[in-house]
Amino acid sequence: MGRDAGHFHPSGDACVQHCVRVRGLRIARINYRFTRPVRGSLVHAIPSHPLLRFALAALATVAIALPLNAQNRGTKLPDIGSSAGQVLNPAQQSQYGAMTLAQLRHYGYVLDDPLLEQWLQSVGHRLAANSDKPKQAFTFFLLKDRQINAFATLGGYIATNAGLVLAATREDQVASVLGHEIAHVTQDHVLRGVERAQRDSVPILLAMLGAIMVAQSSGGNSADDASMAALSAGQALMYQRQIDYTRDNEAEADRIGMQTLSRAGYDPKAMAEFFTTLQSWVRANQGGERERTPDYLQTHPITVTRISEAKERASTMQSGSSFAAPTTSNPALPGNLRLSTASLAPAGTGEFGWAKERLRVLSADTPAQAVREYEQMRTKAPLDDAQQYGLALAR
Template structure:
């Protein structure tokens, strides 16, 4: 993992970011935001990464290990079946209740919490994600930028305003979003003129990807139909002016998607394409090869009669997890408890959501009582066992929690969600030796990671394990990944003041500073505010004194 965010990244990222933002007064399902730049793959990755950092600074990203790993497992199942399987993708959950998803440079695809919670099954979610993957694989972002490059200065100013709004207070996420949404309104008409052909192509490519990956190819049309029903006058939906429907859900689009899906299904019957085992894939928070003893879960029935196998849907568990972690826990207590008497609501996934809400509101004993009957029915389910371990730990039953975490880790040693939960428990309630074990578990996961929570967990484990320099580096990385580059620089500079640094430690820290310095200088030059902006120019090093340290080590795992 290296620091990489030139200021230009913020400007170009604004195009895709604004396209994904929705006017808060218009509840429009926007399937397929297209914007980006005519840039090299490395630059595109830098720009997408910068966008993600800024979204984190505005508290717009739901960084939950289980939800992230699930979304990325679905995403890479689709990528493997796409037209560009070598393209790197990063899928993340946006902390927003609007029904939306968007693609950004470098293969960054954001899926709103609102879209996940409204989807009825994994195939519908996969349908939207396949559509966004189609925008990336067909290079629509580059085309969109070429067609709208005259708007780039405008959107750069919009992003600067959003960053300033984000820096104005602790609860400023809505302010930043509002600025971006307003900026999008200024170019909505221009955008609609060149995206409709891209939308049709992304639909076609996405449906093909769905089928190749073993999903129901009609799921995309089914989702479109429900969105169209929502917007229909008299259905209780919202009437949206045609001008603002940059990606309209129309009867024609639905019928085209359904016709393509049925044609493709017929072709695959005549010439079957190797597909992934959908029932086996939905077994844990990580892809199948890393799990030694997967539990079997239910998949969506397809139009050719496939019914899956008996079990508990991982999609439905993750849907409730996203609902809980992106919502108000106190309101969700009433939502779950008040609806269990309704026909069809008392399901394992809703009981799991209720248990998570109880954990979130500090009622672990009640959560345990909700989870134990579920685990009797599904004893091997990783998601339920993780929730039980968390509830037991919060309830003070540390020995039981450690035993359960250890068993989960032995079964899936490369699962980031399990490792982070286990490491957190070891760090919080364990000995220094156990904290060292947590540090050992997390360190291999740091390479190429964009998860600030992972670096924070590693930092806390290192700190308790008696490794203060490693801890300081990790805390600084977490600040950088969270959109706080000035804060990260100050932390790195303070580390250099520590006595008794060895050669490798000093070289690593100097390398981080050398990589971060150009970004901060450019931010100051252009007077761009970030939430952590510090006007003390002494926090920036003298570039002439850095020597060749930046060539030595760019990762916390070096040396």
């Protein structure tokens, strides 16, 4: 997600537009307009030196970006004394999450399909029921994007890209990612990230601005160099503090998410398994125009240490749970398949295989693209029943 910078109109009116983007599309806009400077305000204090004007603009951009960036990052921490709930109350969090989903749907990013929605909800709610906060409301939805990614936002709204499901070889791997994102919600990582960014950014920004003004007062080229050094140092400090907090969140979400995964009856080894799959994908696509790090790895970096810790943790757990997941019989699925959350079957068998191939077709740019994908698969091995269903659906 990115943001548009502020714009200042030639008429003298200042208009700052804060725009949230998803893969290049603007999905939300908040305008702040000031028709004239207020006496004693910062507008009168803005210096004429171009470097200082640049510095102020950069500082404003960082101040806006950090709180929203924090929600995409991520030992159970006790909630005693936490002030995260003071940032937004539960009703406001739910409203924000609903608005995010509505905007994504408005721009055509959401994949609305009753069968796929029922499958994803069954997996997600089974995990949620076995989380640390089983009464927490969750909304799970699919995005058409073929990039490997998933994210949690305020109000328990969790998005999963089509690309992530297509990269998985069994449902347990998808469940491991959902369990991780659920942990971000139950541990208030989003709220705590926003709160921390708000708390840290103002003092650092003021210190940066003060250092720049002191440097500029001395004049000369060395002053410009000193100003840029102060600006860079301040930005680096803010990003480093954010990265440190992110690492803590990710480690906690891995641990809590794996516990949820195991309690819900999924294979806890699936988390390390999917990490290894992603790592192999990156290695296979290194070099040339094909090289691109999956979006999921931008905010969830995978290291050897993280994989080994996941494997070690999984070795102490057993899959299986007494939780009875609700099941339904859906006549719209081939063979009247039962949609349940019992999902230890590999891709291509059971409901996961059918859901995956349906998703492959519905997330393709065109039906012809999906047909070409199946034809390419057929050159490597005969298509299984689920893949045959996908090919028929694409045609």
